[in-house]
Amino acid sequence: MFSGSGLFLGTLSNALCHWTLDLETVEPVSKGHADELWGLAAHPRKPQFVTCDYSGLVVLWESKTHRPVWTTQIKFAAQSAQFHPTEEILLIGTTAGRWYCMDASSATIIEEHQAGEDKKQLDCLRFSPDGAILAVGSHDNHIYLYNVENHGKSYKKTTRLSGHSSFVTHLDFSTDGRFMQSTSGDYELLYWDVAARCQLQFKSAMRDVTWNTQTCVFGFHVFGMWQQGADGHDILVCTASGSRALLASADTHGKVNLFRFPCSTFQAPGHVYPGHGSHVTSVSFLHGDDWLISTGGMDCSVIQWKVVRPGPKTSSKRTHKDYNKPPTKSRNSSTSMLSVIEEFLPEEPGSRNGGKAAVTDAATQTSRPGSPDKASRNPSPQPPPDPVQEENKLIQQLVDSLFLNN
Numbered sequence: 541m542f543s544g545s546g547l548f549l550g551t552l553s554n555a556l557c558h559w560t561l562d563l564e565t566v567e568p569v570s571k572g573h574a575d576e577l578w579g580l581a582a583h584p585r586k587p588q589f590v591t592c593d594y595s596g597l598v599v600l601w602e603s604k605t606h607r608p609v610w611t612t613q614i615k616f617a618a619q620s621a622q623f624h625p626t627e628e629i630l631l632i633g634t635t636a637g638r639w640y641c642m643d644a645s646s647a648t649i650i651e652e653h654q655a656g657e658d659k660k661q662l663d664c665l666r667f668s669p670d671g672a673i674l675a676v677g678s679h680d681n682h683i684y685l686y687n688v689e690n691h692g693k694s695y696k697k698t699t700r701l702s703g704h705s706s707f708v709t710h711l712d713f714s715t716d717g718r719f720m721q722s723t724s725g726d727y728e729l730l731y732w733d734v735a736a737r738c739q740l741q742f743k744s745a746m747r748d749v750t751w752n753t754q755t756c757v758f759g760f761h762v763f764g765m766w767q768q769g770a771d772g773h774d775i776l777v778c779t780a781s782g783s784r785a786l787l788a789s790a791d792t793h794g795k796v797n798l799f800r801f802p803c804s805t806f807q808a809p810g811h812v813y814p815g816h817g818s819h820v821t822s823v824s825f826l827h828g829d830d831w832l833i834s835t836g837g838m839d840c841s842v843i844q845w846k847v848v849r850p851g852p853k854t855s856s857k858r859t860h861k862d863y864n865k866p867p868t869k870s871r872n873s874s875t876s877m878l879s880v881i882e883e884f885l886p887e888e889p890g891s892r893n894g895g896k897a898a899v900t901d902a903a904t905q906t907s908r909p910g911s912p913d914k915a916s917r918n919p920s921p922q923p924p925p926d927p928v929q930e931e932n933k934l935i936q937q938l939v940d941s942l943f944l945n946n
Contacts, residue, residue, distance in 0.1 A: 554840055571611060573597060573840040579632065580822035580835050581621035583644075587826055589833050591842055592618030592632055598647070600630075603831055603844060612647040614640060622665035624692035631674075633662030639676065641693065650693055656680045656700075666711040667692075669752045673734065675720060677708030683722060685737070703730050703739045710756045710777070714749050721746070721756050727772040729758040754780035754787070754801070764808030765789050765799050777822055781829040786847070788832055790820030796834050796845065815843050 546560040554572030559565075579592035587603040594617040600609040616634035623630055623644065630644040637659035641651040655662055660679035667674055667688070674686040674695060683701040688694070706725035713720050713734070720732040731740040740746065747760050754761060757775050765778065765787060778789040780801045787801035794816040799808055818838040825832050825847075832845040 570607060571597075571599075573599070573842070575617075575840065576837050577835045577840050577842070578821045578837065579618050579621040580824050580833060581623050581630070582824040582826050582833065584623055584625060584627050585827055586627070587828070587831070589824065589826060590621045590623075590630060591835055592621055593840065594618070594635070598632055598642075600644070600647070601842070603826055603833075606844070610647050612642075614649075619661055620663055620665050622667060624667055624688075625669070625671040626691050629692035631665050633665050633676065635661040637662060637678065637680075639665065641695065651695065653686075653695060653697075655684045656682060661707070663707065663709050664711045664755070666713060666753070666755075668713045668717040668734070669715060670717055673713075673717065675711050675713070677711050677722060679707040681705065681707060681724070683708055683711070683720075683732075685734075699737045701732060701737065701739070703732075704728060712751045712753045712756050715752045717752075719746065719749055721751065721759065723756045723758050727758065729756065754778065757789070761802040761804060762787060762789075764803035764805045765797065765810065767807055776819060779823050779825060781825045782827065783829050786825075786829070788823045788825065788834075790823045790834060792819040794818060794820060794836070794839075796820060796823060796832070796843075813845070816841060 545562065546558055548569070549557045549559055549566070551557065553574040555574075556569040556572075558567045558569050560567065573591065573593040573595070574597075575593045575595035577591060577593040579598075580589065582589045588600060588609065589603065590598065590600050592598040592614075596614045596616060596618055597611065598614060598618060598621075599611045601607070602609050614632060614634070616636040616638060618632050619635050620633035621631065622633075628644055629650075630642045631639055632642060633639040633655075637655050639653055639655060639662055640649050641653070642649050655676045656678050658680045662676055662678055664677040665674065666677075671692060672688050674688050676684040676686070678684065681702070681704045683704075684697060685699040685701065686695040686697050689696070704722065704724040704726075705728065708722055708724050710723045711720065712722075718734055719740070720734050722730050722732065724730075729743070731743060731746045732738070733740055751761070755778060756762070757778050761780075762778055766775065774791050774793070775789050776792060778787060780787050784801055787799040787803045789797045789799070791797065794814060796813045796815065797810050798813070799810040803810075816834065816836040816839055818836045820834050821837045822835045823832060830847055832847060834843045834845065835841070836843075
């Protein structure tokens with residue numbers, strides 16, 4: 541693309557360069573991912589996030605400018621990422637069973653560790669809320685616990701938890717750090733006592749536990765996001781917002797889905813947002829919940845979605861017919877946006893809506909039904925059918941059947 545003073549060049553490795561004709565030099569403008577992209581972690585306090593791919597490229601992005609703060613290359617294919625609560629340390633898990641402890645500001649590698657002897661892929665890394673314990677989920681079906689010292693710069697392996705019959709996919713700590721939940725590749729959800737370093741058998745007792753994060757795709761708080769006909773492969777990841785008002789999930793069909801959290805209603809209503817050209821591998825809300833980041837697998841793309849807050853309500857009452865109308869909220873054509881309407885946010889004081897109405901999907905999508913209201917449960921009586929119209933319908937059906945038989 542000619543810009544007047546030079547050319548913008550796009551490369552096969554997803555990089556954008558500017559060729560200045562006067563100086564006869566090529567300056568890199570941005571460098572994207574060129575291999576399958578899985579790793580994503582949001583900064584605990586800043587509008588920044590990290591992505592990493594199978595080529596070993598690790599990038600710290602600034603969400604406001606859409607530009608990288610720094611990029612670095614590691615030896616192995618990167619699979620997962622996680623920030624320490626102190627904000628100064630970043631961990632990168634690889635497909636070779638090794639994980640790196642890095643300085644989040646300079647990308648300098650501080651330590652390198654091997655999780656298991658089998659050198660299997662590390663799908664998830666998770667810190668306890670106080671940052672004192674690190675849990676690592678491996679493809680060897682085990683969870684490795686580390687004691688964290690020196691503000692996240694030193695680690696000592698203490699325990700290997702066994703119980704899963706397939707590779708560990710997601711991990712979450714409770715807000716007090718006492719319990720942990722984990723999911724595996726065979727769609728199994730297990731609970732753990734972190735202090736006792738053992739598995740908990742009574743899952744019903746964990747129903748009211750408050751989790752510090754919500755990335756496990758199974759459980760009491762997220763089962764409503766599974767729609768009719770979905771199997772265990774359809775939803776790859778999910779995450780709850782920091783305010784615990786929204787739940788975002790990603791599926792193998794290139795869609796990002798948005799629900800109210802907790803999503804504990806069978807086949808809960810939600811919004812569907814297309815954008816990726818491949819399976820969506822990770823989603824994460826940035827600090828403040830104003831932005832949602834999603835990463836694509838084979839399309840190597842990073843999409844930044846804006847969470848649109850609702851405007852002031854004109855009326856606290858909405859009829860059943862209102863939900864059949866297309867959404868009228870304007871959309872910014874220059875930015876991919878999540879259109880979050882009022883049903884997704886907590887009810888305002890004095891509101892009598894109750895949050896049970898249907899929610900309309902994004903453009904080009906099909907609406908998902910919500911809980912039936914009084915109008916749908918008690919429909920008004922319909923006028924009797926016209927005998928002439930009924931006779932014409934029967935004649936037409938007879939003619940159609942004769943043509944089909946011939």
